[in-house]
Amino acid sequence: QVQLVESGGGSVQPGGSTRLSCVASGNGFSDYNMAWFRQAPGKEREFVAAIHYRGRRTIYSDHVKGRFIISRDNAKQLVYLQMNSLGPEDTAIYYCAGEPSDGYSPSLVGSDYPYWGQGTPVTVSS
Numbered sequence: 001q002v003q004l005v006e007s008g009g010g011s012v013q014p015g016g017s018t019r020l021s022c023v024a025s026g027n028g029f030s031d032y033n034m035a036w037f038r039q040a041p042g043k044e045r046e047f048v049a050a051i052h053y054r055g056r057r058t059i060y061s062d063h064v065k066g067r068f069i070i071s072r073d074n075a076k077q078l079v080y081l082q083m084n085s086l087g088p089e090d091t092a093i094y095y096c097a098g099e100p101s102d103g104y105s106p107s108l109v110g111s112d113y114p115y116w117g118q119g120t121p122v123t124v125s126s
Helices: none
Strands: 002-007 010-012 018-026 032-039 046-051 058-060 068-073 078-083 092-100 120-124
Touching: 002 092, 018 032, 018 092, 018 120, 032 068, 032 078, 046 068, 046 078, 058 068
Parallel strands: 010 120
Antiparallel strands: 002 018, 018 078, 032 046, 032 092, 046 058, 068 078, 092 120
8 A cells, every 4th residue: 555645736837847746655656557647627537647567658648648758766656747838728636646556557547546645736827
């Protein structure tokens, strides 16, 4: 079981960049696929990006592909989300999530992830 805490959110101007971090405590982080989800005001939670437990594969939603980069450092029990070319549509609370890996690709479905952080808000506005 792992506990997840996100950081790095805040206000960003359109076209800007920021990086979110998620630190895990507890055991087994290196055996967990990790993902980022987001929930904008008045909208359903949506998948953003995921990374294989060994970092061998990354998956992105079409909304962020080419702009966001997910990465991880298993030694430090950290997962990152580098967010570039931000627009107002990226305004949301961003959540880090973890699922025990079965050796296959990470899930894109939130309900497959048993472990969640509390979320960090990102606001893109001029």
